[in-house]
Amino acid sequence: MSRGLDHIVHAVRDLDAAAELYRALGFNVGARNRHPWGTHNHLVQLPGFFIELIGVMEPNQLGSDGFSVQFGAFNRDFLARQQGFSFLMLESRDAAADAAEFRAAGIAASNALHFEREGKRPDGSAVKVGFSLAFARNPAAPDIGFAVCEQHSPQNFWNPDFQVHPNTAAEVAGAVMVAENPSSHHIFLSAFTGERALQATSSGIAAPTPRGDIKVMDEAAFRSHFGVEPPDLSRGARLAALRLRVRDGDALLAALDRGGIESSFHVGNIVVAPETAMGATLVFETPGR
Numbered sequence: 169m170s171r172g173l174d175h176i177v178h179a180v181r182d183l184d185a186a187a188e189l190y191r192a193l194g195f196n197v198g199a200r201n202r203h204p205w206g207t208h209n210h211l212v213q214l215p216g217f218f219i220e221l222i223g224v225m226e227p228n229q230l231g232s233d234g235f236s237v238q239f240g241a242f243n244r245d246f247l248a249r250q251q252g253f254s255f256l257m258l259e260s261r262d263a264a265a266d267a268a269e270f271r272a273a274g275i276a277a278s279n280a281l282h283f284e285r286e287g288k289r290p291d292g293s294a295v296k297v298g299f300s301l302a303f304a305r306n307p308a309a310p311d312i313g314f315a316v317c318e319q320h321s322p323q324n325f326w327n328p329d330f331q332v333h334p335n336t337a338a339e340v341a342g343a344v345m346v347a348e349n350p351s352s353h354h355i356f357l358s359a360f361t362g363e364r365a366l367q368a369t370s371s372g373i374a375a376p377t378p379r380g381d382i383k384v385m386d387e388a389a390f391r392s393h394f395g396v397e398p399p400d401l402s403r404g405a406r407l408a409a410l411r412l413r414v415r416d417g418d419a420l421l422a423a424l425d426r427g428g429i430e431s432s433f434h435v436g437n438i439v440v441a442p443e444t445a446m447g448a449t450l451v452f453e454t455p456g457r
Contacts, residue, residue: 169261170362172379173340174317175218176410177255179243180446183208183223189446190221194335194423197221201285205240206230213330216379217340219410222254234281238303242313252399252447253407255313256343258361258377260302263318267302273359277303280318295324306356309405312345314360335423336415341453342381346398347372347405350384357382380411395434396441396449409449411437417454 180186183200187210190197198211206229212219224244230236239255246254260266263280270276284298298320306314319325347353350372357375358366361382367374371389375382390398390408399406414420420438424431431440431452440450 170377171258171260171266171316171360172377173217173343173382174257174259174379175220176253176257176343176407177220177222177243177313178252178446178448179222179246179254180251181223181247183210183221183225186210186221186223186446190219192424192427192429193440193445193450194420194427195219195333195337196330198330203235203240203285204229204283205233205236207240207243211330212333213327214337214339214412215331216259216326220255234278234303235283235301238278238281238315239301239313246311246313249311249403250399250447252442253343253410254311255315256382256407257301257314258316259379260300260316260318263300263302263316266316266318269362270302270304270359275304275306275314275356275359277305277314282320284320295321297321297325304356304360306353306360306405308347308352308356309345309407311403312405312407335420335452337412337420337452338415339413340380341411341413341451342383343407344390344394344409344411344449344451345382345384345405346387346390346401346408347384348386348401350386353384353405357384393435394437394439394449394451395432396439399442399447408442409451411451411453413453415455417452420452420454 206226208225210221300318304314372385438452
């Protein structure tokens with residue numbers, strides 16, 4: 169069964185600054201949450217998808233449990249080298265079954281792991297949200313974390329009020345990896361997404377999913393598509409860009425102008441470069457451009 173995009177993790181060294189950056193980008197940014205293994209986050213919701221701004225705020229809380237190792241320590245080590253997109257998460261209907269599928273495919277990094285935390289509604293009242301995650305590993309991309317996420321109380325997590333943004337961002341279009349040899353990631357991506365028929369493109373490969381796609385490009389194709397430099401590939405493939413669709417390009421530009429955010433037009437898209445977006449490339453696809 170194919171798995172749609174669930175969320176992407178943007179790892180940053182200054183979480184408060186990252187929240188302010190995303191507000192300046194024209195997003196509605198959620199309150200700060202705290203994990204027991206030392207990471208804190210802010211969430212930016214879209215329908216069925218979210219951006220998780222993550223910081224390792226209490227490294228002394230990292231332990232030997234699965235989440236500390238697979239998520240907390242991974243992001244700590246990632247941030248020792250760079251900022252940017254560190255994790256790609258897909259939706260799961262049964263994390264335990266997905267973990268078993270990953271083991272059979274030889275890409276598993278964990279069994280299904282479960283945790284709960286407190287969330288807040290728009291009125292400030294507290295609710296419980298729960299998740300089960302199964303982690304995967306791609307040896308050719310040690311600086312990208314991969315996992316699937318099953319939500320146990322989605323009615324307490326998703327909120328249409330959080331999904332309305334001044335920049336009119338409406339849905340995720342896809343995520344972009346950069347690799348020296350995109351085709352070498354075909355087998356892993358097929359097993360990870362559950363999509364058997366990946367597409368060969370002029371720039372690399374693409375994995376369609378029920379919510380957005382995952383493109384793998386080489387460095388030249390990334391420059392050509394987005395007009396910015398790709399991340400350093402000395403340690404392997406990297407998760408480089410997030411593509412979002414907006415309803416109103418003029419409203420997006422007005423929001424970026426209010427926030428003092430530099431952007432560029434490239435191949436019909438509005439692109440915010442990693443130098444501005446804390447190591448990440450943000451690509452806004454606008455109607456009629």
